[in-house]
Amino acid sequence: MHRFRYRGDALFVEEVEAARLAERYGTPLYVYSAGTIVDHYDRLVSSLRELHPLVCYAVKANSNLSVLRLLASRGCGFDLVSGGELYRVLRAGGDPALCTFAGVAKTSQEITEALEAGIYSFIVESREELAAIERVAARLGKRAPVALRVNPDVGAQTHAKVKTGIAESKFGIAAEEIEELYRQLALFPNLFLRGIQIHIGSQIRDVEPFEEAVRRVIPLVEIARDRFGAEFFDIGGGLGIAYEEALQSGDPGWWESKAQWATPARYAQRLRPLLEPLKLRIVVEPGRLLVGNAGILLTRVLYRKDRPQKKFVIVDAGMNDLIRPALYGSFHQIVPVARRAGESIEGDVVGPVCESGDCFASSRRLPWVEPGDLLAIFSAGAYGFSMASQYNSRPRPAEVLVEGTDHRLIRRRESYEDLVRGEQIGEDDRATDPERGAEG
């Protein structure tokens, strides 16, 4: 459910007309609904309330400081995968004691920063990493809380690039190796086992894979609890959202027709009987679920190109702004900001980037559009701006947060100066490789 609606023929974000935002802040423009983010968070917490969950929002989905601040103000924790994300959370006023730190390639600098900040737990992905955390903890004279990420080898119906819980993926530790890691842990005086974690992938719409994964690792969780005094079981993120009918999914009635979907309520209902008897703190790491359908990308039609074989609607947003369609072939619903009656058009919606893959929709039937019209690309709140780049030397878009009738810029549009920040062409900074000498 979300707060993007037509009133008459005008698209509104909460109480603000989307067209006004585009006029005021320009396009392409990311627009987020604060009420939707908070509502998604509250619904998840309330569905899981008997389990007293710790929700650690996956910062990678949308790492804008204002989004983090909004969630932190509700008592939300954070799932981090880099030192940069920790930096953002601290800048936004997040509580490090509610942060988990996952990722297969933590550097010793990142481990040091997280340990000094006092995070809740590292999520350890390999035997070597365990030893690396032990070394840093020993150097700092601290005891580091760790959880083992178990790869439950469960497939889910999702895109191959976002499956993380199968044996062939780089994530986690195989269940057969866990016993060996338990032995190793006992030899490390500067570590203590705080929990077990799983995360099987992203955009998963059925409950079964989550249930299957939880079921498979419960025996390992019980050992962690009974032998090591572990206190939490982190069941990861991955709950899917509506992409095809994103606009319609703002209507509570729409959900009733989706009896199979893993809504927070169904997810909680199915997992609770498995989790409650463990008497552990349950951690969840949603990203997309909280912010995905809380954001749209507004873009303006620049041109149309009508060929006998195909029609193109050329817009000012590109794959550098929203890479999901190009990267995953993912579907994003595209609607006009001002609806008009009459003819429709079938064609590709493409951007300015010099790649044929710079395409938001192919052979899509759209309402009639003309140069100057505005379009809203839905489900852009997660893995949208956070995956944006400056490819083709395109400054990244602005981001705006709407709250009721208020709206404010939460990231200014980048300038050309931003494109070259940190680069230099001065002779003063030239260094000579000592091995090769002056002629090298």
Ligand SMILES: Cc1ncc(COP(=O)(O)O)c(C=O)c1O
């Ligand atoms: C460890 C971990 N937790 C949580 C998430 C969030 O996933 P989602 O946005 O699908 O909820 C991810 C996403 O890649 C992840 O890698």
